[in-house]
Amino acid sequence: MQLRKWMPTIIMVAILLLGGAYAYSQNFFQQDQTAPVEAKWITFTPANVQQIEVKSLSDDAKTTTTPSSITLENKQNQWQMRTPASYPTNAYAITDWLTTLQAATVHAIVENQPTDVAKYGIDTKQPTIVLTSTDGKQDRLYIGSKLPTDGYYYARLNEGAIIQLSQQTVTDLSATVFSFVDTTPFGWDDQYMTALSWTGQDQDNQWTLKHQANLEDPSQDRWTFNGHSISSEQASNLTDSIKNIPTDQLPQPASQLSSKSPVFTLKVTRKEGERTVTETYQGFQSPDNSAYIEVVDPAHQWAYRLPSESIKQVIQAAQAITSSSAHQ
Structure with missing residues (x-):
């Protein structure tokens, strides 16, 4: 008789336990761990x-x-x-x-x-x-x-x-x-560049880098420096040392340059479709400020102020290749 008296309660507890177990298995009581996604402020392409x-x-x-x-x-x-x-x-x-x-x-x-x-x-x-x-x-x-x-x-x-x-x-x-603003005055793609010619103030500061591309296998490209074969790594180190020099201020109109002496000329020859194009960059320096060199773009529109030290590093990179070629 006592068991019959508690039977409805036992059945109710069993139902609640079974229901709770099912709900838990269906993640009903688990917290959403996904962080809310914030809406975009503006939608555009x-x-x-x-x-x-x-x-x-x-x-x-x-x-x-x-x-x-x-x-x-x-x-x-x-x-x-x-x-x-x-x-x-x-x-x-x-x-x-x-x-x-x-x-x-x-x-x-x-x-x-x-x-x-x-x-x-x-x-x-x-x-x-x-x-x-x-x-x-x-x-x-x-x-x-x-x-x-x-x-x-x-x-x-x-x-x-x-x-x-x-x-x-x-x-x-x-x-x-x-x-x-584009902060680097020099710009070309080595893949299409066929020659770089640097002329400095000193006789020892002159060199020509030539590139013969292998369109089927770029790893087989041929590079020469002053007529001596060099590796593609040596060539890219030299070209990158030039192309990666940034200015620290806005470029100025080239027409505003005055009382400055030329310190180097860089000629870049590259393929442009079926045409061969040569562009000339020129570096100038004021006698009153040797810390910087002004580089004029090929269109003679803008002059970029570059640290003289960065140009010295280019010269040193070229001299290192010259020295390496001499010992081969």
């Missing part, structure tokens, strides 16, 4: 961007009252700078900047339908970034003040909500003119 306008942001992102602006235009798949000057651009830097913007995410929404955006440090007449696509669509992006707590800024897309944008994203998008 970098390849469809026709024009970029961006303010040159200061370190604290939004303190200048009349920030300088940069305008970049994609013309026939070539990025050109329109303002503040027609500086030569670095297409890779522009692509990286667009990729950073494309990856920017909304950390949190502060106000869905703001009526007073000024309190967030946003001026509706002064967008921080304007993207214009090939179909004429414009997106205007605003970066406002820092939040009271570190790590985030107020931001807005077009007429949308006020959101929180990470400080790291703001830092990555903070651009100056220098950010988008």
